[in-house]
Amino acid sequence: MTAEEMKNYRVSDYRRILQKGDISPRELVKIFLERCSQWEPFINAFLHLDAERVLRQAEEMEKFPPADEELPQLFGIPVAVKDNICVSGIPTTCGSHILENYVSPYEATVVQRLRRAGAIIFGKTNLDQFAMGSSTESSVFGATRNPLDLSRVPGGSSGGSAAAVASLEVPLAIGSDTGGSVRQPAAFCGVVGVRPTYGRVSRYGVVSFASSLDQVGPLSRFVSDAALLAQVLSGEDPLDSTCAPYPPFSTSDIPSYEETRKMRLGIPREYFSSGVDRSISEEVASAVEKLAKEGFDVIEISLPHTDFALEAYYLVALAEASSNLARFDGVLYGKRAQGVKTLMEMYHRTRIEGFGNEVKRRIMLGTYALSSGYYDEFYLKGMKVRTLVRQDFEKAYEACDILLTPSSPCFPFKLGEKISDPYQMYLTDILTVPSAMAGLPSLSLNCANRDGLPVGLQVIAGPFREDRMFGLALFLEELLSVEPPIPAVPDVKEGDDE
Amino acid sequence: MNNLKITIGLEVHCQLSTRAKMFCRCGTDYIGKGPNSLTCPVCLGLPGSLPVLNQRVLDLALQLALALGCRILPKVVFHRKNYFYPDLPKGYQVSQYDYPIGVNGSIDYALQGQRKSVRIKRVHVEEDAGKLVHEGMALMPDQSGVDFNRSGIPLAEIVTEPDIRSPEEARECLMMFRSLVRYLEVSDGNMEEGSLRCDANISLSRNPGEMGVKVEVKNMNSFRSVYRALSFEVERQKVLLHEGKEISQETRHWDEIKHVTVSSRGKEEAEDYRYFPDPDLLPFSIDEASLMNIREKLPELPLERKERFMLEYELTESEAGVLVSSKMLADFFEECLKELNKPKTVCNWITTEVLRNLKNLGKNINQSEITPKAFTELLRMIEKKEISGTIAKSVLEEMFTSGMNAREVISKRGISFISSEKELENIVVDVIENNPQSVADYLGGKQKAFNFLVGQVMRQTRGQASPEMVKNVLYKQLSAGG
Known part of the structure; x- marks a missing residue:
């Protein structure tokens, strides 16, 4: 299979060819391992990638194929895991010196759920140290670079996961989102990134940054894959008392296009202010325009405490x-x-x-x-403002079903550009933080490319309304038909060929 | 100088008797277990692990707070108390701060027949820390280890208002706490094993209208050391006041060996624990129904029971006090009365012989083999003069060790038992016939001769008859014959 062929493969396509026996799990992982060996020298998305281990998992699957006729949802699909999520037997470093050699004796609930769904745990991805940052430059194991432009950052803190998906080193990855750490790198790398409702996904085994905000979420090339991954990850966990006692999100709850079209779309004016790059506002506004033409009810609203x-x-x-x-x-x-x-x-x-x-x-x-x-x-006072922010959203959802905003106020910036100016770095989260504070499900997808750089559009739904969020995102994805990235493997850098 | 006002407040920690720890499923029975054998990612605070509250902790704490007459707060909120210490694996202790389980209660106890009351400021729950170990097989002389078996074990902290006026009162009050937690079965209340711990704040003041400088005393590991440490503090502070010196606000440790309190070195500045609500444990409401349920199931409390025993069974304060010191013992006592309604006798045997045997065996009454039925059967045999008290004591001892009932012990020992005067008559008649001289002496007024004859009968029966009965039958026969 060539990269060009795989570019448009969804998880359902991989499953189909695996099911038919056109390809074996081992052959499939070898294709991705090969892509990693091409891309890693340039982007440094992985902190831990053990080909032997990956092949062994695939071999196990061939030896003991599932008894059911229907393969499990993620059978044989490689999934990369952000390195602040515990996988037993391999390091969990959080990109830091202090945990440089730390190997967790137990596994995170989300990783167990991936394994149960048949996924292959591919490796651990790079991140800003302890998930604190917006560029993946603060990892002690070196920065990750954006595969769309190697001089730029992939965003952060889940920059390793976003870069791995954007370069198709893996089809799927998981990251953690505290104030935007999944959505912002997804926007920077032109892929889909999801922050589920707070309490939708277990945090057990995810090294805590801010307990009341951390959520694990999927990164993928297509909205449908992210929805599938969200379904696998979500659900009550007896080991995490902040995880809601609700049934898991199910892709079968996603509304049809007919129903989706009835959704009222809210456009919060604060998200299109002067702090947002004009080209980004324009692209998002044009996407909204297209939706309006499709017959969506578009309402301008205000979230005054933004x-x-x-x-x-x-x-x-x-x-x-x-x-x-x-x-x-x-x-x-x-x-x-x-x-x-x-x-x-x-x-x-x-x-x-x-x-x-x-x-x-x-x-x-x-x-x-x-x-x-x-x-x-x-x-x-911070907690009080948080309540006000949440109330803003509650009020907004009386008038509309979905909010649409840009995901990031800026395009991917150059490495080193903001690393010494923490406040500028913090500002890059300004559009993803409010919905995190309110615990709302939010998704970023690529709505356009400007001069080769992607523009992220954010879809925010009410609490536990992932169904609506994915419904609208699927509609948009089809409507805009912006293809997922497939950057060409860079030439060996000058002077490197020695 | 003599009318100094002593003010004492207590901070009591007791380990709640749950099978699992407060936030994980690890066991709590750490006595005799190897270091770190009762641990998991949660109580070791490994990265990514999260706490999940053991509901039983809340039940026990509510029982305790209700028994202390506290007002129960409608919401349960846990806070983090942040500080660094090697026995604290997360760098914070999960505790409660401005939202304890209960507030404004009281505890009553009696001292020299007087009922006293101490107000309870608050009752809250928190997790225990691990334990530093300074010597052991795997340790070099200059190394210390940490045993996390205790880490995460649930504790209830009870804080009293400064209503206590003397070291004696402090000790009595603390003993009442122990009775209470044992009654409620919320804790085993064992001070030596550390499941009940006590710190005290003490101040002396010349002016009864105001409080003196507060000194905190720690490391008191028994009721006796609470009394001794506080008495020492009273004397120490008296001398300082007498000499016109300042008492400094500080924490002092009781030295069990030298019998003095020693100022703890280290920073005296107040530590800032940066309490804030634990975001890993969401606040929740206590539902009225389960609270009602707990309230209804509360047992009769020790002080009430003691007073009832004194009134209903005409026991002295000290007798009743011994019986109610443990709920099990008091329950055993009352079970016995259902079989044999002689409170005084039953009480006497329990407070002496039963307790002595239990102490020798190192068991409590529920762990021992003896049942109220078997025990009262033995007492009934004494009542009927079937056996002597002395034999009964040794029979009881064997009942404790073997688990046999009284009749089984007696038959095993080959004591064929003479239980009626009729069986004795033949032996007595024999003895009278074979000892005419002694009979004559007795009839002549020599009391010694009677005792000799009793001895002869006892010898013939090989001790299987009670001396009372022998005397009785002999007396009758001699009077009849004469």
Whole structure:
């Protein structure tokens, strides 16, 4: 199979050829392993990729094919896993020094669900350290590059997963989204990225950044694949009490085009403000225009607290992070500083050496926000704003069923462009943070390409209305017919051929 | 100088008797278990692990708070208490802060016949930390290890208002806490094993209208050390006040060996724990129905039961006190009364012989083989003078060790038992006929001769008759014959 053929393969297509026996699981994974060996030197999407292990999983599937006539949903499909999600037996580094050699003795619920659905756990993908960042530059194992333009970042923090899907190293990947960490890299790499409703997917085994915001979500080349992956990942988990006791999302709940057409679309004006790149606003507006022509009811609405959401997010998320990252103290696991004399010195040196600058910055900000005397002014106020943001959405959903916005205020930027300016970096999350604060399901899909760079459009639905979100996204995908990326493997760089 | 006002408040931690830990399914029975054998990703705080509340913890805490007469708050909220210590695997302890389980309760106890009351400020639940180990097989001399078996075990913390006026009161109050938790069966309340722990705040003041400087005393591992440590503090602070010196606000540790409190070194600045609601555990409401259910099932509490025992069974305060010190023992007592309605006798035997045997065996009454039926059968045999008290004691001992009932013990020992005066008559007549001189002496007024004859009868029966009965029959025969 050539890359050109595979470009338009959906999971259902892989399943069909596997089912017919046109290709074996081993042959299929070899194709993807081959793509990885072509692309990895250029993009560095994977932190851990063990070909032997991958082949062994495929071999197991051939030896013990499922008894049912119908293959399981993800039978033989390679799925890449962000490296802050625990897979037993292989490292879970979070892109950090402190967990450089950490191997989890147990597996995340989402990984178990992937395995049960027949997926092949392909490897662990790169990320900003502890999922804190928007460019995948802060990983201690080197930055990941955007396969669409190697001089640019893939977004973050799930940049490794987005780049792996965009370059077709794998057809599917999972990432984690706290304030936009799945949707923003999906937008930067021209693929589909989903943040499910908070509580839709188990967080057990996902290294916590901000507990009240973290959600695991799919990245894929097609909306239907993301929906399928969401179905596999979702559902109640007795090991996570923040996971909602609802039945899993099911793709069969997705409304038909007929029903979808009846949805009222809300366009929040705050998302088209001056802070958003004009070309991006234009592309999203033009997509909305096309929907209106299809007969959709389009309503301009207002989410008045949008401007405060980002700052409130940084108070709440970092407060939680400062506490969640306290466990990395060098006592029980992970790296411990050597040559220290006292307990306090051990703590200090371990954390100084083990964490990168952005992680330290966030721990300090979060610690400050929770400190006595500042708690009311910072953390509590952040929580209050969060309530206001949520109420904005609640009110909006009285008038409409779906909100459409740009996913990112900017195009993928150059490596190094924002890394030394944290505030500029934080601003890249400004359009993805509000729905995360409200816990709403949100999806980014590519609505256009401008000068070879993708433009992400965000679809936001009400709580646990993934059905509507996917319904509208499927409609849009077909309507816009923007093909998924298939960048050409770069030529060997000059001077590298020695 | 003599009318110094002593003010004491207690902070009591008790381990709640759940089978599983507070937020995972690991077992809680860590006594005698190898280090870190009762652990999992959750109680080790491994990256990615999450807590799920064991509902039983809430049930037990609600029972405790209700028994203390607390107002139950409608919502359950857990907070994180953030600090670094090697025995704390997550870098924070899951606890409760401004939303405890219950507030504004009280506990009553009696001291020298006087009923006293201490107000309870709050009852909350939290997880225990692990334990530092400084010596062991795998450790080098300069190394320490951490055993996380205790990590995540549920604790209830009870904070009293500063209503206690003396070390004696503190000890009594704490003993009442122990009775209470044992009654409710929410904790085994064992201070030596650490399932009941107590810290105290104590201050002395010259002016009864105000409180002095608060000193916190820790590391008191028995009721006796609570009493001793607080008495020491009273004396220490008295001397300081007398000398006109300042008492510094500090934490002091009780030294069990030297019998002094020692100032804990380290920073005196108040630590900032940065409490905030744990986002991994969502707040939830307590439903009225289950609260009602718990309220209805609350057992009679120790102080009420003690007073009822004194009134209903005419026991002394100390007798009743011993019986109600454990719910099991008090239950056993009342079960026995259903078989044999002689409260005084039953009480006497329980508070002496039964407790002595239990202590020797290191068991509690429920763990022992003895049943109320078997025990009262033995007492009934004494009542009927079928056996002597002395024999009964040794029979009881064997009943405890073997699990046999009284009759089985007796027949095993080959004691064929003379239980009627009729059976004795022949032996007595024989003895009278064979000892004419002694009979004559007795009839002549020598009391010693009677005792000699009793001895002869006892010898003939090989101790199988009760001396009372022998005396009785002998007396009758001698009077009849004379």
